[in-house]
Structure formats: C-alpha cells, structure tokens
Amino acid sequence: MGKIILDKMAMQRALTRITYEIVEKNKGVEDLVLIGIKTRGIFLANRIADRLQQLENVTIPVGELDITNYRDDIEHDSVSDDVKMSSNKIDFSVEGKRVILVDDVLYTGRTVRAALSAVMDLGRPKSINLAVLVDRGHRELPIRADFVGKNIPSSQKEKIKVYVSEIDDKDAVELIK
C-alpha cells in the first residue's frame, strides 16, 4: 500500500525551491537550458521553465531526453537503432550552455550517468547541473544532485513512485513498501 510522502503542495514547493536555487547558483538565467529525462523529468523540467517564465519573464528552452539506449543496466539487443535517438527532442544546441538535467528520482545514479553521456554526445556545454525532485539514496556511482527537492531516505526494498498530473491524474510522491 502506497503512502503519500509529498503531496501536491509539497511537490510544488520543492519545484519552486529548485527554481530559486537554479537562479541563485547560476547567478541568473543566462545561457540556461533545461533537459528533462523522460518521462516524468520532462514534465518537471517544463514546470521549472514555467516558473522561470513567471519569475524572470524569459523563456528557457526545454529539451527531452530518452536515455534508454545509454543505460548500462538494460539489455540493448531488443532495441533497434531506429528507435535509439527518435524520442529525444532537443531542438537547440547545448554548445556553451549551462545545462540543467531534470529527473524525478535520483537512485543508483545510472540514469544520470547515461544522461550525461547523451548530453555530451550532443555537444560541449559550459556546465551540466542535476536537479531532482527526490533523492532517495543508494548511489552506485559517484554522482550527486546540485538541486534536490526533497531527500527521502528509503530502504532498497521500498519503491518511490512519482505522479505528475499531466499524465497521472495527480501530483504526488508515494513510498510503496
């Protein structure tokens, strides 16, 4: 049975905090681009972009990244090369940009590692930062987030499920035992 540990309000606040911290750390929004890691990272990246729009009245480009093929823990044989890049939607250059990668949950770090490779393949950004809604611990790689909505210490037996209203009918983070 799942229990909600971040409700709609708390989720919104977490994204708001992340937004302010992004501006704070980057001393503004110049050269900023957001890249959401599919699926829910994309929605979160868009929400951060909406907030930056409200706050600074600027439109920050948002890209969508599908890192399935960069994962080192997933069998690739079943995925054909056609599909490989097809679901990425990044219609801007990352060259010289300050890239903020956005994902819902930071766990082993393997997704992020794959995302880093994918972004590097696209060009040479000025910097890459990582923003995650939830950091649940249990890293298997030396990766840490620059912007964390909420640290949720969890056991490996538990599952963390993030819902976003764009596709899930609600906003919530659930801990499933």
Added chain:
Amino acid sequence: MTQRYLILEDGSAYPGKAFGSLATTTGELVANSTMNGYQEIISNQIYHNQIIVFTQTSIGNTGLAQNAYESVLPTAKGVIVREYENLATDHFKRISLDRYLKQHRIPGIYDVDTRQIRRHLQEKGNMKASIVDVADEHAFDQLHATVLTNQQVAQVATPKPYPNPDEGANVIVVDFGLKSGILRELSKRDCNVTVVPWDSTSETILDLDPDGVVLSTGPGAPWNLPESVLSMIQKVQTQVPLFGIGLGHELFALANGAKITELRVEHHGSNHPIREIITNEIFFSGQEQGYAVDSKSINHAKLFITHVDLVNGTVQGLRHRDFPAFSVQFSPDGAPGPKDSVGLFDDFSEFMARRRDSNGENY
C-alpha cells in the same frame, strides 16, 4: 455595567460597556477582520500600542486555550467588540477573556457599533484613539497630546537570549516582538531554537553556529530601529539561510536597499488573496500590517518579489537572488489565520538541510 467610550483623534466618540480592565489607555486604532483567533490576536506583541476593533461580532465564545497564546505578556492597549461572552469552559481548560484582560490590564468595550468604526477607519485612515470613562473635551485633549512611543520593539522583545532545545536544525530567532506561532512551527520541525534579543550583532548570532536565522514579527515601524540591525541582516544573509516574517520582512527589505511606506489604513485580516508570483496561484494567510515594502524601490538585481497582495497590491514576499534568504509580510504560522502557506517553514528547513549537507561550502 459601566459605560465607557472609545474616542478617536478625529473627534468621534463611540459609547459602549466596559469589560476587562477599567484602565484608561491610548493607542492606534486598528480593525481586524479575521474570523477566528481573537486569543492569538490579542496576545500578539505586534499590537503593542494598539487598540484592536474586531469586526467578527462574537468574541470570547471559547475562552482562552492553554496552547494558543502568542506571547506571555500581551501589550495591546484595548479590545473593542460588538458582543463578548465571558465563558471559561471546555476541554482546553480555558480562562475567560474578561479575566485575561483584567490580568493584563487591558481595557475592553463591548456593545459598540464595530461595523461603523471599521467603515469609518477605512474612510479616514489610521488614527489614535483612547478608551475613557467620559468623552469630554479633556479626554480629547489628552488624546491629542499623547505621543505614542516609537520604542515598541525594545519594550516587548526579550532582553536576554533563551533556548528552546530540540534535536534538529540549529535556528537562531531574532526577537523583535516574537509571536509564538513561529516557535511552534519551528518546534514541529524539530529545530533547536535559540531566541536572541533584537539588537544582537551578526557576530553574536554567527558565533552560535546557526543553520538558519529567523527575523521575527514585531510591532511598530521598521525605521524606528537602528542601522545596526540592518548591518546584522546584511552580514547574516550571506552566511546562512534567512527567513524574515512581518517586521522581519520589512527589515530584510530595508537591509537590501528597498524603502518602506506606511499604509493609509492598516490591514489586519486574512481575507486578501496573496499571489505567489512563481506559480501564479493564490492563497490566504493572516495579515497584520501597518507598513509595506515600496515595490518601486526594489532593486531587481538583488531581490525577487515573490508574493503580492491582489487587493491592495502590496509586496508580500521577497527573496534574495544570490542567497537562500527570503521574507514574507504575512504570518504563515496560521496563528491566527489560514495555514495555506505554512510550507514556507518547510522551505526554510530544506534550505538549512542543504547547507548542512554541503557543510556550508556554498556560502
């Protein structure tokens, strides 16, 4: 039933019946339109030097609850109500409003046309008033001659530091006339709190190794406090997360170059929608303000405006662009008023947690 009068600086007088203390007092007259929480309102130190008119008609119905005081020693100058009930009942082991006001030498008047006073104030603007036995020329002369102190903070804030220990983040609360709601919310988040006097220096504060600093609510105008308070804020905000509330918000604004204006009519209530700019959503909160940050004076390279009041347009929240330092004009602790924005204390906790995680290296 003793007849007494509320007399106003502009010469108007309102008869009513006495309750509470029979003292004769003078203060600024403010109307509060919050529907629940007369106890929190009367015991809030921000009403030092003020006479409170309640627009909600029925006051005293639930007595005073043990766990709902906002200060130990209330310093309001008077309470004006339409109807008051002298009840001391129920499971919260309450004492009655009458007894409470007598204990603290606060006079009350009931059976007054509070709606008329509210409308009058709205039309004429802020003014002084007295609670007197006889509404004669002499009383008005006295009222006009009375100069209200501008040393309210020094009179109500703690002169010495004191701790409120717990296991969590180390929070220093700078007391300008602190309301307990702030401490309650920090306690709920397990904060290890030390309350320090309003004139503490940045060195004193930083020597306590804080994870975060709260600038509390308090009475009066921010410009009555010395420059040294602003230097303290300017230093502290670069070192640790900072959260200013009410007077604390106004001081935070001043410390970062903004100006403060006095409102024509003080606003005390929880009926104005506050818009959070970043999400474009509205919410409600207890507001008790006589002053506001002048939005035109804000240096946008330094501060974000985070919240505005949609009715009177006043700035309700600020955030520093370079540091996790932020402030709100309203009272997110919900004592009294809606708790829609109580999550600001969670934000503050998170900022403190980040600083702890990174051993302060971001600063």
Added chain:
Amino acid sequence: MAKTIKKLLLLGGGPTNIGHENELDAAAYERLQAIKKTGAQVIYIDNNPFSFASESVQAADVYVQEVTFQNVVNIIEKEHPDAIMPKIGGLNAMQVAWQLEESDVLADNNIDMLGIRPVDLKRVLDNQRLRELLNEINEPIIASKIVPNDDEAMDFVRDVGFPVIVKPFSASHDTSRFICNNTDELEDALEISFERTYIKHVSIEQSIVGYKEIEMVGVRDENGNKILVSGLEDMDPIGIHSGDSIIFAPTQTLINQEYQALRTATFQIMDAINITGTCHVQFAQSRTDSNYYVTKVSPFFTRNALLAAKATGYPLSYVSTLLEMGVSLTEVKLPQKYSKYLPFMEPTMDHVVVRLPLWPFRDIPDVDQHLNTLMKSVGSTIGVGRTVEEAIMKAMHSSQFSPRDILPSVSKVDDDAVINQLIHPLASRVLILMEALRRGFSIDELSELTKIDRFYFYKMNQLLRAQDYVINNPLSPTAVEAAHEYGFGDGMLAELWNVNISTIERMNQNSNVKVTFKEIEPSAGEFREATNVFYSSYELENESVPCKGKTALIIGRGGNQLGPNAAADYYTAQILETTRRAGYKTIIMNTNPNAISLAPALSDKQYIEPIQLGNILNIVNLEQPDIIFLPGNRHYLSKKLKEFADLNIVVLPPDQKIAKFQQGTATTAVDLFIDGDRILPITTISFHTKSRRTELRYINDYQQPMNRWQTDERPLIKMAISKIDTANWQGLVQVLFDHDGSGNYTFTGIRPIRITESAFLNKTTGVNWIDALVKKYLHVLDIDQLSSFYQPGIHQRYSIMEAVFPFKELQSNRTDGASTQEVGAALSFKKIENPIES
C-alpha cells in the same frame, strides 16, 4: 483557460421535497445569468412546475421532463450539447451524470462534464472509493466494517472502542440502526441485525454520536486556487441530521486551530478530487480533543452550500458557474454592483446568521417526530443579527407557525417530558431547551444531556433574562432598549405589553437607539460593496438608503412549510419581475434562505427580516414604498397592515375568504381572467386525486385541458362566464363544477385561482398570467393583447401537474394527502393522439 462552450446541458433539481426546496432553482437562476454572459446556449431539463429559473431559458430549450438517465440520453441525442453541468441538480443529477459516464454516453457524444471530472466523480459518489481516497490523503474517517459474524464484530470493537453503531447490511434503505455502548447492547444488536439481513452480514461502525457537526463550503478553480466561502456550525450534535439542526454562521465554538485544521482538510479534499466550482464538506469534530472525522463530501450545490453563500453575501452560484467553465478565480467578472475583488477575497462576516428548521408535523402529525439521522424538516428561516442572541431571536420569531408576533414557549409540557425530549429530541427542539433553562436545569446538565455546547445555553439564558426584564418592566424605555438589543421585534413588545404597535413606535421615536440596517457583504466593512442585502439591528449607523423613484415592497412568504409554499415562492418571484419591468424599484423582504425570490438578480434590494408587523413597519417607514404586495393568504398580517390607512396594499391572490361555494366538491374547473367587464377564458381543468375523492381540499392533481374537452369545453366555458358578476370578481378566477359522469355539470362555486394553479397555468398555457394579474394591479395591463389568447376546441397535449407528498420520507404509510400536505409537484405532458376526434 476558459472553455468555449456553445451549447450547455443543465440538469435541474426536480420537484421540491424534503431535503430540497427552491434553493437549487434559485442557484440555477443565478447560474443562468452568468452563462448568458458567456453566450452559450442552454438546454435545461427540469420537471418542477414551480421553477422560475427555467423561464429565463428560451422556451424551446426547456425540456419539462424528470431528470433521469434515459430522458437525458434522449435529449443528448437530439441536441448534441458540448458540455453538461450537473452540479446544480443535487445528488440526483450527479448520479445521472455518473450513469452517463459509465455508459460512455459522454465519451461517445464528445461531451465535457463541467465542475468535476468523471473519474473524480466516481471517486466521490462511490462510498468505498471515497474512503480509499480520504485514506490516501491522510484525512480521518470513521472506522467501519462489514462483518459476517459476532467474533469479527467483537474484534472490530476491541480496535475502535465503544460506542459503535450496528445495522443490518442489505441493499434496501434500512433505517434500523443500533447505538451500542457496551458488550450487552452489542450482542443484542448483532442478534437482531443478523436476523434481519438477507446476506448474513452486518455493518458495524465507530459511533461519533455527540460530536460537533461542522460544515465547510469552498470554491476552487481549474488552477487549484481556492477560497473558503464559510464555515457553518450545527448547534445540534452528530446524530441529528444537519437539515434538522439549528445552524450558525460563522462557526461559534471552534478555536482557531480547530477551524484552520478543517479548512485545510477541505482544501486537501477539493484538490484531491480536482473539483471546480463549489464543494461542501462535512466534519465531525470531537468535543474532548482536537480530533475530527470527514463525514460527507458533496461536490455539488447543497442546501447548506447555498446557506453559506446567503450568510456571507458571496455570489456563490454565479462564481461557481464561471469556475466550472474554466475561468480562473482571479478573472471572474461579476455584475457591476460588486467590487472587482470580491470573487477572490475570502468572505469575512460581521454579523451572525442562524438557520432554524421548520417541520411538517402540524400537517402530518401521525409520524415519528423524533429528530435523528433522517431529515424531516421541510423548510427553514434565517435570523440575521449583529449578536448571537439577536440572530436566534429573529430566527425564532420568523419561524412562528402563528402569524402573531409572540414569544414561543412550551410551558404545558411536564418535567418528565422535558427530560425525555432533551435526550430524545423532537421538532422545535429549541423551545424545549429554553423551557428546561426556565425550569432551572443547569447549563452543565443540559450540555451533558444534549451534547450541545454550553455556549448556546449561555446565549439562550441571556435571552430568557432579557425576556423577564421586558415582561417585568412594561412600557419602560430601558426595556425597549434591552428588547431591541436582543432581537425582540416591536410587534412582540406590543403583544407582551398588550398595547397597540403604534405605542411602541412612539416610544422608539423618543429613544436614542433607532433601528438601523446593515448590509450583508463579504468584506466586513472593508469595501463599499453594494450587495443591497440588509438586516436590521439597533445601532448607530444606518446603511440602507431609501430607493429612489417608484418603489414596490414585496413581502415574501418566509420559511417553507407544507402546502403551496414552493408555488408561492415562484409567485413572489413573478411579482418581483413584473413590478420591476413596470418601472418600480423592487424591495423584497424574506427570511427563507432557500427562496428563489431572494435571488440577488431578481430585486433591487433585499431585507432578511422576520415577516412580522414590527419589522415590516420598520422597512415601510424607511422606504415609503408606493405599493406593497402581500403574496398568499396571510389574514392576520393583511388585517393588521390594512389598519394603516396610508399603505397601498395588494394581496395576491385575493383572500380565499371571498370564495363562494355551493358545495365543497368539484371535478372540473374553468379558469378565467377578468379585467373590468372583460372576461377572458384561460383554460379548463380536470381535477384528479389518487383516491378519487372530490372534496376540494384533497384535490392536488390537475389536468389541462379538461376531459371530454372535444364536446364539453365550449359549453362549460359559456356556463362559467354566466356565473360571473364582474363587480365581485376580478383577476384570476376559477369557476368550479361537478361532473356526474354522464355529461351533466353542476356549478359548485367560484374562487380566486390559487397560487399553485396559477403557477400551473403559467407553465401550461404559454401565457404568464401572474404577470398579467400584477400588471392589472399596477394599472399597466393591456387587456387587448391577452384577449385573443384562448381558442377552445383544439388541443395537442394534456398538461398534468401531480402533487408530491413527503410521506415516504417521513416513513408514513399514507399515499394520498390534502393540499396542505403537499411538499411540491411534478409536471408532465401527454400528447393527444387524435386532437380532432375524441
């Protein structure tokens, strides 16, 4: 973003009944004003003959049909609306909407459901899913379980503790519930319940009887912005249906922390179900600690949601409509009289509103009159005052069954009966509570016995003391002052002191404290709103400025009881509309919070004041109306008012006392409109009753035109006209006949057309006869315009209006009742297959 909607299907509230008066119609009326501004076409379905709202919809777009799944499907197939609005039609409409969703009708026809998404509607209406939802968002609900045997029942009680409520589990509406306080009671209850259930399961739940019942009403927009319109506090504890409880706004006995916890919970729930527009949530609040339980979530317009709106002055239905259509709270534009901030400012009150229920037991005495979890009241009145006492007193003397302005008391009841009624409350409970105080019961005892907060007993005690003071100090100025402070009307003083009311009026003129009128507006004096809704209080500042120009005062009916009340409310609304169109500023006075006649858009000014002589005179003195309309038969009031020679009073319909009967029966009637010496036939009517009785008081079902109209209508009309002496009969007049079954009609009497039937004529003939009647009295009637209306001889359909009785709701076995027992009516039409031949 606001949705673009071209065609909107609105589900109506249906006939009035217990649990639902005209409030849904009033809300629908307000709603239609809002929709008009958006330019959408409205298709309206409702079979309430006393609906006023349906008349502001194009006649061709109104379907006079019961709101059922099949009827709505048929309309959808014919009209192809883009969207459906179910929230104004009560629970029935919500359930129909659910069925439409379940059967894919909405999806197949590409129809948007407004106000709540179908997926969320399911989660609210299905009790089990609602429990799951509330669990998920950590909102407390009472523990309950279906158990197959005693052992599991005992396990359950070991977990939650006594008391518990046990009831047999079955599909039918079973009303036997047992409150068990100990193991013995539980064993007995289980034994009986297992015997009574078909499927050998018993429902057992934690009992919260005696908790405070608190209600919260909020609105939310698509973006999640929310405001709380008002909290309401039921004086009576959980265990008495909130519809039968005395209700206070604002809440009186909650401390800030408790209040805010419930507010936050309400918002959580509204977010969880993604509602747009209004939502009403009910809670049980513990008396001994801060715990609460969510007891009911109503994502639609309820009686009490609308009470919250009335109490605060917030235009709930108007705003909610726009929110449902996708407008955000900060962008709602209201009619000009309101401040632009109003839609998104949280209402704050500087007055007290008390709602007092009215029960039907005078007219239906042979039913169980105990108040419990089944609602029995048929109406209510509100009292508005600046103090709690004043508001209670005004609600009480608004609700008197007697037209006379006297203090209620129940001094004839013996002590044992008082105690018994304290524990097992009956209707008009407040009288027993006050009687108990009079007899010296202590407040602590009373609070213990009744679970009513001490606060209310203190307040009642104050009223009793004030009453004693007034009685013991006849004609003293200080007594007048005290009386006014506590809400005693001048008429009441006149009765108490046995003097003429003009004596009291003279005393008032010499007194320092005059009657003042305060506006009900949601900013508590912060803004100069112009809601134009007022109530009286004796204070310093009067805010009501007399209307300029020609003015008409319409005296509303007050709280609904059984009989023609819903119709009278419709009638009153028609008077308002006609009078206003004739160039008068209209002023309505009423105390029924559910009245359509109090809809804000219908009048220029509203007074929420007891319908009593003193209060009426206060308003008359201020407004100096050119004409006063008194709808309905109120002999005492009209007699008293007519003592004031300078008042221009029109009683409509004219007093039934002028009716002339040969005998008290009829089967058939001819309705006429008479203006001067012009006599226009309106129609013919056949009377029906379920029991085939022909005594007039049992006639509740009407059919237009009459039976055998093909042959008998013309001669009967002629006969009717011959009975009329225009010197005695004017306006809407009904000539009665008995039909012997073989073509012979005997004249049995003449009477003014009653309110119920006037409404029926409006709905069935296509001509607004009430409008014509009012115009006649305003001397602006163009009789020639009406004269060509009726052509007897060819009819395409029968219109049938059948009375609705509350017998089932009151658990009575009766099936047919007298007209004084009606609670509403249903309208239907039947096509005449061969209109030419018989």
